[in-house]
Amino acid sequence: MIGISADFDPVHLGHVDLIGKARELSDETGKEVVIYLNKGYSANHAPFFASFEARSRMALEAGADRIVPIEGLHHRLTMAYTVPIRIAMMIQDGVTDYVDAAEVNPAKIKNYARGFIKRGIFSGIPRNLPNRNVIRWYAVNEFLYQRFNRKMEFHFIPEGKVNGEKISGRELRREILENNLQIPRSVAKVLPESTVTILEEEIEQGNIPGTRNTEVLLKRLNTSSRHYLLNIAHLNAEAVEHIVQGRWYQAENQVWASLRQAGYGPVLSRLALSAVEEDVTRREVYELLKGYEKDGIIPPDQTMDRVIERAWFVSSMGKEGLTSSEAHKKFLEGARTRDKPEYSFDAGLHLRSFELSALEEGMKAHLYVDKRGNLACELKTKEGKVKSPLKLPGKMATYLRLLVDSQIIPLQAQLVKRKRGWRIKLTVG
Incomplete structure (x- = not known):
């Protein structure tokens, strides 16, 4: 199969060129052209302007043979994680050739990608690199060769342009909205006729634009x-x-x-x-990614244990006088601590005497950061809520705060009775 992964919201002349390149390869090899079309949310995590059904019709009218939906990813994961999953899906489905558009010379893209592959970096690709996401796709495709013993061959074409300007789906959508859902001539000239027809039908039926709830x-x-x-x-x-x-x-x-x-x-x-x-x-994101890790799809620098290990390293370097950014840089360069991250540890509480009688062993504690920036927890007792800041050594407080700010690492907390009184037992991941 020859694959293209896209939003196609809507299909424009640049997309037609992509499908045309895939059709050339199809004519040479007899393979079908398959569009892996994002469903639910776009690759940039937004609701779609046009429905999945409408965009599927546009792609088929433009020359694709078949549509495969990709859903359940883009409202849960960053692109650093969705790319390996999407590539793995395509390889497992039997896609042998992948077609994409790039502004820079394909040789440069491959050269950039080799540098990141050599350093084992697949998520920290600088934002100022041209065609950053294409570089990521190429690098991850090479990484997954270790897992599947096969990979897709990449075919690049120039990005679609009109009068020297890149065709932007975002701009096309904006112009249609600003024109009261009428397709202006400036937009129609960069769309195939089939796309214009489908968009007009969808607008008439009230299906456009898609919105959030x-x-x-x-x-x-x-x-x-x-x-x-x-x-x-x-x-x-x-x-x-x-x-x-x-x-x-x-x-x-x-x-x-x-x-x-x-x-x-x-x-x-x-x-x-x-x-x-x-x-x-x-928790949902963590377990989803752990499943993909088990299948060997997530690159090592993006695993959940590596996120936790980085938080532990940065918190450990505070006593060395390093700033968080300096410690993060050292971690990327391969520096590690001798000791392993703690996945379970206790925190103290500030409790008032009248609150003690309502406490019970095993109560769930809800972690939060209060308006002063302090790590705290809330216990829901039969008599009401008990709120308390957490008492932790400096290193552990920094470690916990970094995990909180990881945005994806789940933390569990429960009330436990120790010899020296009540504590909050914290569990990472």
């Missing part, structure tokens, strides 16, 4: 506790704090403003909103 999204953000929000994947402590401070939300753009204040860029904001909308927990 803002009622569910805003209700969760307006009413959920700090510990509930911190348990949602892709929200760190600072994001939760700004979300709580920004309440009461009446529109999605107000949430975007809060996430910007927390340092979230557009891609991570879309992923975080999708995770909230679909109620995606850290």
